[in-house]
Amino acid sequence: MTDAPGNLVRFTRIPGQHYDTVGVAPRLQPTDFRRLPADRAFDVHWIVYAIRAQGACVVIPQHSNRLDRCPFDGALFKACRLIERFFCKHKALKRIAMRSDRTDRSFAGMNHLAAAIINS
Template identity: 55%
Template sequence: MTTKILALTDALGNLVRFRLMPGHRFDTVGVPPLIDGIKFGALLADKAFDRNKIVADLNERGAKVVISQHPRRAKPIPLDVEMYKWRHLIENFFCKLKEFKRIAMRACKTDRSFEAMIYLAAAVINSR
């Protein structure tokens, strides 16, 4: 079995919240609980998160939608290209997280210990 990590970072690329998901689930299933109760001005994401339900939820919150468009989208949403360039901070966070061998190899046997390793790694990353 594989495990996916869905992470929400702040504007500086620091971890705010994350969620573990089974590897066979769609990433979009974990978005509503991940962003629930958090205020933000914009959500930057890649094409995997280009879903009408997510876009509608973000519009209700008044958050700016900065999601790369799926090529087959019927009604394209304008993309702020300058703001989208900052998505690399999220990718950088995952690269830093994978520097920790136990996380990169998914060495922990339980979700709880894997979550603890992610929290510990995020604390070390933030302290650098």
């Protein structure tokens, strides 16, 4: 999870063979945010309802087959390019992209170190 300028705020490692939505629930609860931009993979009912329950604005493009359409601000979503650029730079580092660390703790440490280097 990153903030608006694209700085790493929280990092959670999830298994590689699972959907991206697996690690979302524990990250939504203690976080204070006004809007949450995400890509289309996170357009799931329980995620959208959890964000709205906290009084935040949902900035997620909707699937074309979604029955209960909600208003979507495309201009806000365009600002997400900073976040996408952060993750592209982050994944360009070979050690992180291949998950070559043996333990979760060292992998998390490398992610935080890479984030500090990218943002410096």
